[in-house]
Amino acid sequence: MKKPISALKRFLEEGSEPLDIEMQSELDYTPAPEEARRGENHPTEEPGHIKNRRTANVLYTVSSVVLCALMIFILVYNVSGLPSFGGADTLIDSEVGRFYIENGLEDTGATNIITPIILSYRGFDTLGESHVLFIALCSVMLLLRFAPQDASSALRAYAIEEDEPQDDDILKGFGHVLLPLVFVFGLYIIFNGNLSPGGGFSGGAVLGAGFIMYLVIYGHDAAYKFFNYKTMKLVSMTALVSYSLFKGYHFITGYNGWESVFSNGTVGTIFSGGMLLYLNVFVGAVVSVTMYTLFVLFRRGDF
Amino acid sequence: MEKVNALLLIFIIVCAVSVSLTKNLLSALIIFMSQSLAMSVVWILLRAPDLGITEAAVGAGVTSLLMFAALKKLHQVRSASNEKTDKRA
Numbered sequence A: 001m002k003k004p005i006s007a008l009k010r011f012l013e014e015g016s017e018p019l020d021i022e023m024q025s026e027l028d029y030t031p032a033p034e035e036a037r038r039g040e041n042h043p044t045e046e047p048g049h050i051k052n053r054r055t056a057n058v059l060y061t062v063s064s065v066v067l068c069a070l071m072i073f074i075l076v077y078n079v080s081g082l083p084s085f086g087g088a089d090t091l092i093d094s095e096v097g098r099f100y101i102e103n104g105l106e107d108t109g110a111t112n113i114i115t116p117i118i119l120s121y122r123g124f125d126t127l128g129e130s131h132v133l134f135i136a137l138c139s140v141m142l143l144l145r146f147a148p149q150d151a152s153s154a155l156r157a158y159a160i161e162e163d164e165p166q167d168d169d170i171l172k173g174f175g176h177v178l179l180p181l182v183f184v185f186g187l188y189i190i191f192n193g194n195l196s197p198g199g200g201f202s203g204g205a206v207l208g209a210g211f212i213m214y215l216v217i218y219g220h221d222a223a224y225k226f227f228n229y230k231t232m233k234l235v236s237m238t239a240l241v242s243y244s245l246f247k248g249y250h251f252i253t254g255y256n257g258w259e260s261v262f263s264n265g266t267v268g269t270i271f272s273g274g275m276l277l278y279l280n281v282f283v284g285a286v287v288s289v290t291m292y293t294l295f296v297l298f299r300r301g302d303f
Numbered sequence B: 001m002e003k004v005n006a007l008l009l010i011f012i013i014v015c016a017v018s019v020s021l022t023k024n025l026l027s028a029l030i031i032f033m034s035q036s037l038a039m040s041v042v043w044i045l046l047r048a049p050d051l052g053i054t055e056a057a058v059g060a061g062v063t064s065l066l067m068f069a070a071l072k073k074l075h076q077v078r079s080a081s082n083e084k085t086d087k088r089a
Helices: A002-014 A019-029 A033-041 A047-080 A094-110 A115-123 A123-143 A151-159 A169-189 A198-224 A227-258 A278-300 B002-021 B025-045 B051-075 B080-088
Strands: none
Touching: A094 A115, A115 A123, A115 A278, A123 A227, A123 A278, A169 A198, A169 A278, A198 A278, A198 B051, A227 A278, A227 B080, B002 B025, B025 B051
C-alpha cells in the first residue's frame, strides 16, 4: 500500500512540472530566476527528454501499482485458505497442536499451555532467541557506546541533554502512582507464566518499560545507582548461562528417561510445571535488562 | 463483538496508510503507537492474551520509546528551549 500511493502523490505533484516549463518557455522568453538556473544546469534539455522522463514516471507508477495489487491478491488468497477461527474442524489435520492440547497438562503440569510450548517443547528455540537478543544488544553497544567502561563524570555530564525535564513535579507524581503498579504487574506476569497468560518475554518487556520510566522520571544519576554496566553484565550473563544449564539438564534427563529434580508439583500452584518458573525468571531478566540497556544506549551512549 | 473487531481492523488499516503518508516524523510515530495499541486489543479479541501483553509492552511501549530516542538524536523533535530561541531570532 505504501509505494503506489506515495509514487502517485509524487507523480501528481511533480509530473505536471516539466509540462509547465515547456509551455511557459514557448509563450514567454523571460524565464523566472529558478527556471533560469535550471536552464544553465541543463542547457541542452529538449522536449524529448521530458517526454521520456514522463513516460518513465507513468511506467514506474503503473508497474508498482500492479505489483502491489498482485502481492495483496496473493496474500489475501493464501489467508482465505486458512482454517476458520475457532471452528470445530480446525485441528483435524494439525497433529502437533492436538498433541499439545491433549498431553500438555499431563507432561508439564502447567495450566497455561503456551508457556510449556515455548519453554519446554520448543525450549531450544527460546534459548536461541535469548542469545539473539543478547547479540543484538552487543552490536548496539559496539555501534553506539562512545565512552570506555569507566565513564568519567565529565563525559556523562557532556551527554546529558539540556532540555530534558529535571525534577519535574508532574512526572514524579505520576511515577509515584504508576511505577509500583508497573513493576508488580511485570513480576506477576513473569512468576505466573505457567498459570496465566504471559511469561518471561512479555513480563520482561513490561519490567524493562518500567525501568525506562524510572530513568526518564528520576534522571540518570538515580538510575545509575542501581543499574550500570556491571549490573547489566552480571544479570544477563548469569541468566543466559543458567538458562543453558537448566535446559541442558532437562535435555539429558529427558533423553535418558531419568527422574528430574524438578517435579510437576500440584497443578495450579506457582511451584508447579517443573522448571518453567525458573526459565521464565531467566528469560524475563534477560529481556528487561536488554530493553533498558537499549534505551540508555540510544539516549546518550552510556549508562 | 464482531463490530468492535471490524472497527479496530479498519482503524489499523487507516493508521498503517496514514503513517506512510505523514510528513512529520513525530506524528507518524504517534500514529504508529496507536496502531500497535489497537493491534494488542485485536490479539485479545482473537483469544491470544499472551500476544496482546507482548504487543502492548513491546510494540506500543519500548519500540516507540526507542524511536523517540532516535528522533531526538536526529534533532527531529522540536523542544521547548529550541522554540524559545527560534522566537528570539
